Amino acid sequence: MGQDTSGTAGRRQRTRGRRPWLRILGTLSPQRRLTLTLLSFLTPLALWSALSYLPFVWHPMVRVADAGDASWFSSGELVEGDAFAEENARIRAAGGHAATGKRANPVFLPPPHAVLSALVTGFTTPPARPDEPWLHQALWHSITIIFWGFVVSSVVGVPLGILCGALPAAARLTEPFIEFFRYLPAPAFGALAVAVLGIQDAPKIAIIFVGTFFQQVLVISNTTRRIDPGLLEAAQTLGASRRALLFRVVVPGVITDVYTDMRVLLGWAWTYLIVAELIGVSSGITFFINQQAKYRAYDKVFASIVLIGLIGLGTDVVLARLGRRLFPWLPSAGVRRRLFFGLRRPARVAATPVEAGEPAAVQAKGAA
Amino acid sequence: MSAGLAVLSYRDQAPAVAERFQRMKERPVVLDVRALSKTFQSATGPVLALDRISFRAYRRELLCVIGPSGCGKSTLGRIIAGLDSPTGGEMLLDGKAIDGPGPDRGMVFQNYTLFPWLTVRRNVMFGPEVSRGLSAPMAEAEAQQWIDLVGLSRFADSYPHQLSGGMKQRVAIARALANRPRILIMDEPFGALDALTRAQMQSYLLQIWRNVDVTIVFVTHDLDEAVYLGDRVLVLDAHPGRVRELMEVPVPRPRTREQFTSPEFLAARHHLEEMIHPPLKVQAETLPLGRMTVVGDDVE
Numbered sequence A: 001m002g003q004d005t006s007g008t009a010g011r012r013q014r015t016r017g018r019r020p021w022l023r024i025l026g027t028l029s030p031q032r033r034l035t036l037t038l039l040s041f042l043t044p045l046a047l048w049s050a051l052s053y054l055p056f057v058w059h060p061m062v063r064v065a066d067a068g069d070a071s072w073f074s075s076g077e078l079v080e081g082d083a084f085a086e087e088n089a090r091i092r093a094a095g096g097h098a099a100t101g102k103r104a105n106p107v108f109l110p111p112p113h114a115v116l117s118a119l120v121t122g123f124t125t126p127p128a129r130p131d132e133p134w135l136h137q138a139l140w141h142s143i144t145i146i147f148w149g150f151v152v153s154s155v156v157g158v159p160l161g162i163l164c165g166a167l168p169a170a171a172r173l174t175e176p177f178i179e180f181f182r183y184l185p186a187p188a189f190g191a192l193a194v195a196v197l198g199i200q201d202a203p204k205i206a207i208i209f210v211g212t213f214f215q216q217v218l219v220i221s222n223t224t225r226r227i228d229p230g231l232l233e234a235a236q237t238l239g240a241s242r243r244a245l246l247f248r249v250v251v252p253g254v255i256t257d258v259y260t261d262m263r264v265l266l267g268w269a270w271t272y273l274i275v276a277e278l279i280g281v282s283s284g285i286t287f288f289i290n291q292q293a294k295y296r297a298y299d300k301v302f303a304s305i306v307l308i309g310l311i312g313l314g315t316d317v318v319l320a321r322l323g324r325r326l327f328p329w330l331p332s333a334g335v336r337r338r339l340f341f342g343l344r345r346p347a348r349v350a351a352t353p354v355e356a357g358e359p360a361a362v363q364a365k366g367a368a
Numbered sequence B: 001m002s003a004g005l006a007v008l009s010y011r012d013q014a015p016a017v018a019e020r021f022q023r024m025k026e027r028p029v030v031l032d033v034r035a036l037s038k039t040f041q042s043a044t045g046p047v048l049a050l051d052r053i054s055f056r057a058y059r060r061e062l063l064c065v066i067g068p069s070g071c072g073k074s075t076l077g078r079i080i081a082g083l084d085s086p087t088g089g090e091m092l093l094d095g096k097a098i099d100g101p102g103p104d105r106g107m108v109f110q111n112y113t114l115f116p117w118l119t120v121r122r123n124v125m126f127g128p129e130v131s132r133g134l135s136a137p138m139a140e141a142e143a144q145q146w147i148d149l150v151g152l153s154r155f156a157d158s159y160p161h162q163l164s165g166g167m168k169q170r171v172a173i174a175r176a177l178a179n180r181p182r183i184l185i186m187d188e189p190f191g192a193l194d195a196l197t198r199a200q201m202q203s204y205l206l207q208i209w210r211n212v213d214v215t216i217v218f219v220t221h222d223l224d225e226a227v228y229l230g231d232r233v234l235v236l237d238a239h240p241g242r243v244r245e246l247m248e249v250p251v252p253r254p255r256t257r258e259q260f261t262s263p264e265f266l267a268a269r270h271h272l273e274e275m276i277h278p279p280l281k282v283q284a285e286t287l288p289l290g291r292m293t294v295v296g297d298d299v300e
Helices: A002-017 A030-053 A081-093 A112-121 A135-166 A168-181 A186-197 A201-225 A229-237 A242-278 A284-294 A298-326 A333-348 A357-367 B015-026 B073-081 B120-131 B136-149 B165-177 B195-211 B223-229 B257-261 B263-276
Strands: A061-066 A078-080 A100-104 B029-042 B045-058 B062-066 B088-093 B105-108 B183-187 B215-219 B232-237 B242-248
Touching: A030 A112, A061 A081, A078 A081, A112 A298, A135 A168, A135 A201, A135 A242, A135 A284, A135 A298, A168 A201, A186 A201, A186 A242, A201 A242, A229 A242, A229 B105, A242 A284, A242 A298, A242 B120, A284 A298, B029 B073, B029 B215, B045 B073, B045 B088, B045 B215, B045 B242, B062 B073, B062 B223, B073 B105, B073 B183, B073 B215, B105 B165, B120 B136, B120 B165, B136 B165, B165 B183, B165 B195, B195 B223, B215 B223, B223 B257, B223 B263, B232 B263, B242 B263, B257 B263
Parallel strands: B062 B215, B062 B232, B105 B183, B183 B215
Antiparallel strands: A061 A078, A061 A100, B029 B045, B029 B088, B232 B242
16 A cells, blocks of 8 residues: 555656656646747758758759860759769760769759858848849838838728627628628739839739738627627626727727737738739849849848748737737736736735735736 | 524514614615516527516615526626616616616626726726716726725736736726616626635625615525525526515624524525425436446445
């Protein structure tokens, strides 16, 4: 009996010391979170490195070092591995001087270090032609297009979405049409946008708008409909008018979820950018990428794509931080700190009849 | 009725208690519910949830509404608050017919329904600002009184998610009372709390109620709670919800938890028990259960 329990306790202690990695809906320790986050980036990078640096993994091409007697090779050229072997076999059969070369990847798969150096040199290298933009100019132009497209869409879409969520009549009046319209691909309006708005930035902003707006209204109205009806009932029993219900309960009640929706929608807006920038006068990062592809500078193409990803991820991280500032009532790290400061100050006012257990419970919650 | 020493009937009231009820009934009627009915449309046809409910609540009375599940006691509370509309009958508040929700009837819900984006102080200020049109400084002064009354001065600037369940419900009470309602409807307000906190909250409520001129309609399914808190207990039957009895609680005030074992308390509780939980017809022994223990064990 005694042996039995000590054995169980020992086993329990061991499992507590090392929790399984794959626990359904479990939480991860900070170290494991960091490890997995790094792995999520390092795994694709490792795969890419393997493809780039290990000659036996893929490398279907040969970079010619010495053309030898091969008539159509030149030094430094990339040739298909099969063609290279065939040509050399023919030369050897004829008793000539065989070509030499190293196995290599196609030009469209630059190795990581080339892309990394392109990321750095991309900003310092002047454009190939004087009328072309620098990389930072191209990026900034893209960011302004996204910004204005998203702002114009949100200025109309967020209030309309909340209104549709709050008022069934407004939803019936607008949502069936929006539901139809959102299936129309935004690029289909490219020609129309150019005809109406010219060839510069306006039609590009319009495409971002068309791509974002209709989804935005539907997503936000659905979010608004998910508000806790108990909050509306409570406000009604407190004498709130319809106006007060909308502006003092519905809007603050859904604003945090709408903010999260907006972060997702901003990601979608980026996906319309490439199409938008091809319309009219091609511009921005899309133009830059296309030009680099023409010059076969694929390291710069990759660098540009990585930059778009970094900007998107960076924006989202900033917005998440900002959200915690804007909405201090959400249970998060920032709020916990606030509570701690809040508890320090009025602690001397102890004359109030508070149950002994409760402040301690709150403090514990704050410290957790 | 024999006032025998051995078995005390719930109808036997001590002179002080009888006199108290006498005085209560001389006070003006705040809430007059007349033949209130509610029919729900369901998939299988109309369902009568409340059938001609009539009762009166006097000024500063604490009236408990109790009944088996499905008797429509929560629906009754919601109708009085104006959140549901009745299909028949009428309600008078201070002699005037009422329709729809209004600041004259406060409500406290089981699941708190505090506004999570407002601090405790601003939650309590909500009613005075939107219904009485008070300016922010005046509403704040008003709110402060009620926050002090429920003992949460230290937490006035906390957000609801930082509070325990009992504290949240105290904020909800303060928020409802800050509107100076004529009646306060409480729909199983302590149902989500643990037993210890619930007991504390019941005592808190009695303290608060003693200091505030408000009539309380308290919906509950807890017999002890009804007897401990109520002046009278409105007992409802289920399917359809009908008034079974309007019982006067013979336990003298001020109430304390020691009274839970007093003869008056037990008599009142026993009477409620008989009405709400009639003895089960099917005895456990007759259920077709097989023995699921291991043969040879020494249980029983």
